[in-house]
Amino acid sequence: MQPHSSKRKPYQRELPVDWWLKHAFYTKYMIREGTSIAITIYSCILAWGLLRLSQGEQAWQGWLEALQHPIAILFHVLALGLALYHTITWFDLAPKAADIWLKGKKLEDKVIVMAHYVGFALATIAALIIITY
């Protein structure tokens, strides 16, 4: 691929960097995509914790203490909000992915979304019970 091998100069419309701030629909889209950054950082924190775990008890304890830092708490509160935003947008799209027909009738979108929230509540409660058990 040689980018400058052509003399052709097609018109390219300029797109301002802040195009997504001018319309609520696009802003919400970008926030949804942006949740990925927080979740990526969170996965890296967990991967780091796994490394510390492999280094022994003291290292593991150090990781747990690092999570008590105010900045760590602040990050996780923010990340929780963004993760929940991901959950809401994911469930909103679920009816588009799950096209379920029962006895010749299409399952209502609301039912599919609700089923996801029930599953989410059960998974959350189960995780809290397992960790505190």
Place this chain on the structure above:
Amino acid sequence: MSHQTSQPKRSHEPVFWGLFGAGGMLTAFLTPVMILITGILIPLGIIDSDALSYERVHGFATSWYGAAILLVLIALPLWHTLHRIFHGLHDIGVHRGRDWQQVICYGFAFAVSVFCFTLLIQML
């Protein structure tokens, strides 16, 4: 019917798309409660830190099923998020070196997956 002279090139997109979907599903259902537990409730002492004591977590991580669960919980969301970040770079107008952007994004998810896999295997 047209006669095909060359085999169409197989796309690798379905593999990444599958991982994206699976990661998105896992993230939607479990990431909020994971952040709540490890990032808020345990550091603030609302859940006793014994819940994540070294013995307990180490014992879990060194069982074959625990290792598998931890690998999925830590690494799978990355195949979702890095896919979105890769496409997000286009949205914010970063167009240079799309091939390298792709290599770096999926490479990052791959590298962290291998990192976790290696740690878990050596602990087993």
